Structure formats: structure tokens, C-alpha cells
Amino acid sequence: MTDAGPLWMRRLLLGLLLAPALLWLFLLIVLPHLDLALVSFRERVAPREYVTSLAQYRTFFIEPLYWQIFVRTAILSVIATAVTLVVAFPVAWTIAKIARGRSAALLFMVCLIPFWVSETVRTLGWMILLRESGVMPALLVKLGLVASPPELLYHDATILVGLVYTSLLFMMVPLVSSLESLDNALIEAAYDLGASGFTVLRTIVIPHAAPGITAGCIVVFMLTLGNYLTPNLLGGTSSQWFTEQIYNQFITRFNWEQGAAFGFLLLALSTGMVWLGLKASGQRFADVMQRA
């Protein structure tokens, strides 16, 4: 569209196309984050009076509660990502390689349907299933496995189940697409040459699917780290998720300086892990995002 016509017209067109993109990216992404950085590097010394300082970041490292929650959130997110990969892989493999034609497409579609429903609704389902007065504890009592209904909510394992559940879609899609592009002949050849199932998986399937695995893991980790709803509702007061700390500082305590610093620490962790993932698998950011 912009490579024909007089120069002024091309300039005008380019300007018109650039304007929405630049307004979006600068007004809503770049400037707010620069502003947030400024807020995080100041300290209130008197009402409406601020000085530049590292106090907010210092608090984070001095106060054990904060960094412990930070580390805990990071570790649980890594575990959730790994579990999601392990749970999703066999299903993705079945869809891409074992099921054929219509049944593969149908299975894939069925797997995607729950994720069109809001996370709030899915979390409500888990709460009804797992809480003390819920379905699962009642079932356990009925089966005679326990004497009184146990509380299945508010455990770390519950949070993990919820996180894995909400993350599956973002793992399945890139996994299926990367496995579908793997040539069956390669696997057949390996078998004919006497390779075991494990060897095939390790030397052929996983290297080929690496881009999909990386894309899935990056997206899942990021979403898990930034999740608020699932840890908060399934974990209750014991969830100790870092996004809750950001919310508390920002909205409940109105301590924006501290909240901004926490926000940046979370952003740094998220970006750091994405970068590590890309480095480890030797991929480019743009390619991975397009895949996911």
C-alpha cells in the first residue's frame, strides 16, 4: 500500500499507520513502565515529599517475608511449568502422531474447549470439588477411605493442580504444532535401526519439538508467575503468591512506591526466565511468540 504514489502521500500513509501503533506502545506500555520505575526508586519522607532512594528494594531484601514469598512463587511456578509439560506431552503426542484425521482433530478440539471458559468459572469448579464441604471429600468419606471430610483446599498441591489446569492449553497448542511437523519416517527409521522408545524420544522427538517445548514453557511460566486468581482462591491465606503482595501494597495499603518495586522485581524474574529459556534453546523471541 505504501510503495506507490507520490512521496507526500506515502509519507502521510506511513504516518497514519504509525500513529496508532506508536500511541499504543508508548502511551500504554513504554511510558507507564518508565513511570513505574521512577515511582519504585523514590521514598516518601513527608506528605507529598519524595526523595530518590533504593529504600523500596532494600525493604524487599531485608524483610524475609517478602523475598521468601518471591522465591516460593518462583519455585512453585517452575514446578507447575514442568508438571504441565509432563501432563500435556502424552496428549499432544496422541493428537499429533497416534490418532488419525478426524479423531485427532476432534480430540484436539475437545481438549481446547474448557479454555474458552473463564478462569473464574474453572476455579469455582475446583472450589466446589475440593473444599471441606465439597464433592471430593464427601466422596472419600462415602468410599470409607477417611472418617471425616478432609479440607483439600488451601494446600500447595491444590494451588499446583489449579495452576497446571489453567496452563494446559498454552502448553498443548505449541506442542501439538511442533510434533505434527515431525516426519514419521525419521521415527520409523530409528526403530528399524534398533533404537528403543526412550532413545527415539531423547534423540529425535525432543530435539525436534524443542521450539514448541520452549514456547509452551515460557508462556506457561509467565502466566503462572503472574497469576492471581488461582493461588488466591485455591490457596486462601496460605497461598503467599507474589502478585498478592503487589496488590496489597498498591490497592490495600496504597503504598505505590513499594508496590512498584515489587512489580519490577516480578517483571525482572519473568523476563529473566524468558531470556534464559530462549538462550538455553537457542531461539529468537519473535519466533517463539509467533509459535505460541
Place this chain on the structure above:
Amino acid sequence: MIPSLPRPVWLRALNTLYIVAFLIFLFLPLLTVAAFAFNDAPYPAPPWHGFTLDWFFGDEASGRIGLFHDSELLDSILTSGLVAAWVTALSVTVGTTNAFLMERARFPGRQALSVLMLVPLVIPGVILGISILAFASRLAEFADSTFGWDVEFLRPGLPLVVVGQFSYIAAIATLTISARLKRFDRTLEEAAFNLGATRVAVLWHITLPYLRPAMIGSAVIAFLMSFENFNTTLMLVGADTPLTILMYGRMREGATPVLNAVSLFLMVASAILALSLMRRSENKVE
């Protein structure tokens, strides 16, 4: 493992078993939510007390306020719909102009801009929310202290929610629409130009109709993502509560099965949207 290779029976059985277990895991929470929308009891918990439609149609007279008489819930659905409509319109528009910008225009810094456009997707939603909140508040303060203006839309509320959701949904629309424009056969446009069509006519009759499936697809996705968004909305919400925020609040208090009723409504609505979208894309392939 693949059809042409022999697979032992036990492996095949194990595989089938796993898929079945996986599907149960996927659908169990949804089926539970749906079932308890019809339970004749004040809380969504077992045992089963019999079938009722109170949680849909009950009013004050029956002592159970059902979905269609719960004005707070109905208002929040409207609020979410309004926000989603704005986010969809903005995202698809900007997504389309971005697609033309990235696929057709040549300018310095194009590569950097294309990476910058993906950045909103890797920023946690909570942080998008607080950064926009802080920035809007700074702008509002500036307007107030410099010009004495009270700029209402920069305070937490629906305009900020729209802007916050748009900030990352626009990136998704951009990716979807650009991907389709990239595959466009430009000789079609050239042929139209050779036949004397104007630039506007070519855009209107050739290029935009070609992009339409991607635009509709990204509109559906944008609407759903906005309707279901929680993280960013939580930080920017004011007096008017969208549905997800209201549901969250009630879930923490231990709500009546009216939440199950509204959830079932959401499930049916999103299933219809999803299936119609999948059907469209299937027809396109055939």
C-alpha cells in the same frame, strides 16, 4: 508409536486410559459447576437435594434470588459486555493498521517496533495494570495542578479497564491479522490496479475482504479475553464492577448457586462462540 509401527497392546491400553483420565480432569470442574446450578440447596455443595431452576428464575418471593433477578450480576454482565465491545473494536482496528504497517511499510526501526509489539504479551497482567494505574494517576495530577482540570477517565474505572485490557489484546490481534496479510497474494491487488481500480477500491474490495476471517477471528478472541480478564482489571477497576471481579468477590464470601447459574450461562455462551469460530475456519479450509 506411529500408525505404521507395531505397538504392544498394553501400551495402547495405557495410552487410551491416560487420555480418558486427562479428559475427565479437564471437564470435571466444568461439569461440577454446571450440575450444582440445579441443586435445590442454598450452597453449591453435596449432597444432591433435587432439581430446581430457582437459581435462574427465583425472585425475592421464593427467598432465592436467581440469575435473572440478581440485578447486581446482570449489571456486571452488561458492564463486562460494554468493556469487551470497546476493547474488541479498538484491538481489531489497531491490529489491522499494525498489520499493514508491519507487512507493507518500510521505515527505519521497523524491526525494533515489531519486537516491541510482542512485549505486552510477556508482561504479567498485574504489572500492566499497576503501571497504567500509576501513569494515569500522574497524568491526572498533572492536569489538576497545571490546568485545574479534574480528568475523570484517568481515575480507576471502566475507561482505564478498557485501556489496560487493550494494551495486550491489541498485540494478539496484531499477530493474527499480520499472519494472514503475510500470506496475501499481492498479484490480486496488482491486477485490480491494472484494471483501473483506485487505491481505496482495492483496499475495500480485495484486501479487506481477504483479511475478514482473521479480523472476525481476532474480534471473537479479543471479546472473550476481555470478558474473562481478571488480573489487569483487578488493578484498574472503579465503582462499576465487571463480572469476573464481582464473581471473585462473591466466591471469597462463599456464594449461593446463583454463581453456578451465571457460570453455566458463560459456558454456553463461550461454547457457542468457540464452535461457530471453529466451524468458520473449517469451512474456509474446505
